[in-house]
Amino acid sequence: MKTKLSLLPLGCLLCLLGGCSDSDPDTPQEGMATKASVVLFLSPNGTGDNGYNDLILKGASLMAFNHDINFYLVESKSVEEAAENFEALLDIYSTYMETKALFVLASSEYKEIARRSSRPADHCRVLLLESSDTEMPEWVTTAKISRYGTGYLAGAMVSGQPAEIILAMPDEETTEDAAAGFEAGFRAHTDGKQVSRHYLSDGSDGFNMQTQAYRLTDSIAQRYSAQEEAYATFLPLAGTSNLGVYNAFTHFVHAQQVIGTDTDCNDQNDYIPFSLVWHIDRLVEHYLTLWYQDEPMPRGQSYGLESDYVEMSFSDSWDPLNIFRAWEGDFTSPLPDDFWAAKQAEYLPEAITKEKAYNRQQP
Secondary structure (H helix, E strand, C coil): CCCEEEECCHHHHHHHHHHCCCCCCCCCCCCCCCCEEEEEEECCCCCCCCCHHHHHHHHHHHHHHCCCEEEEEECCCCHHHHHHHHHHHHHHHHHHCCCCEEEEEECHHHHHHHHCCCCCCCCEEEEEECCCCCCCCCCEEEEEECCHHHHHHHHHHCCCCCEEEEECCCCCHHHHHHHHHHHHHHHHHCCCCCEEEEECCCCHHHHHCHHHHHHHHHHHHHHHHCCCCCCCEEEEECHHHHHHHHHHHHHCCCCCEECEEECCCCCCCCCCCEEEEECHHHHHHHHHHHHHCCCCCCCCEEECCCCCCEEEEECCCCCCCCHHHHHCCCCCCCCCCCHHHHHHHHHHHHHHHHHHHHHHHCC
16 A cells, blocks of 8 residues: 655645646645545644644554555644644645545643634545534544543542642643543542642643643652652653653652653653553554445544543552652551552542543533
């Protein structure tokens, strides 16, 4: 199979599609009009986040390289720029192309772009990720991984010590779901410990602030070191900025622990007890394959703890100095090998129930 993979500015992509041809400017170049196309719009923070965007690109790439299609990746600096790029390309494919095309909007920030999109030609479809909104135009399919359940489960599991949540920005649907779940699970089982939120920015640039995340983590940890109750759990939900949190633990932060998120981060340092892995790559590959095979893409779906898209991965190297047990006041008894697995088993049924109730309340 020959797949065309292009990462290009919009102007270059328009030329590829025919707008800069020496012949008829409305005629796509050879191959463009005969192959199906996937056009992927990543969130503004782009690739290289070692998490969400990279996983989406991985899933789309795996599907593309196994099928004879054109695959274009469009990166935009802002939501506004993404909206302009999207409408321009949707119009070109609707007007000049006859083979089917799927436009993937890979962020809940693009919800209004999808909702307000112009009706395309019948051979064009739109897939909006990280939204289960069913009140969308008929040409828009929505699908998301619900992070509430995994957040609830993790919060219940670490409710024996204070917790700090570091988020990229307010009102981002996926991270807010995870934070809300974590807080609910934590508060349902804690004996009076506190959980706090910290935002790196008011906008999407918070997903790419490793230095600020590093400094914030160190500052919070220093505050705990001055207290009698010095042990805490950190939950980073900030995309690329998560690396700043992990690096702070590697360099300076001790007597704390941090939960890995998005991907399996257990090898980042020895202070990660487990990672919350959201396999958005699997979901993307599955939906793109359904579209390519002319099978229906389920609309308004929210996949959670009972799906194959959610995983909790336990670290083999966590707590090498037995800090967790020491914080609990027991300096002699080693932790059992199944310490976290037992907690997961204890709280999983409750987390599944709470997730279903939460998802039913969402628009």
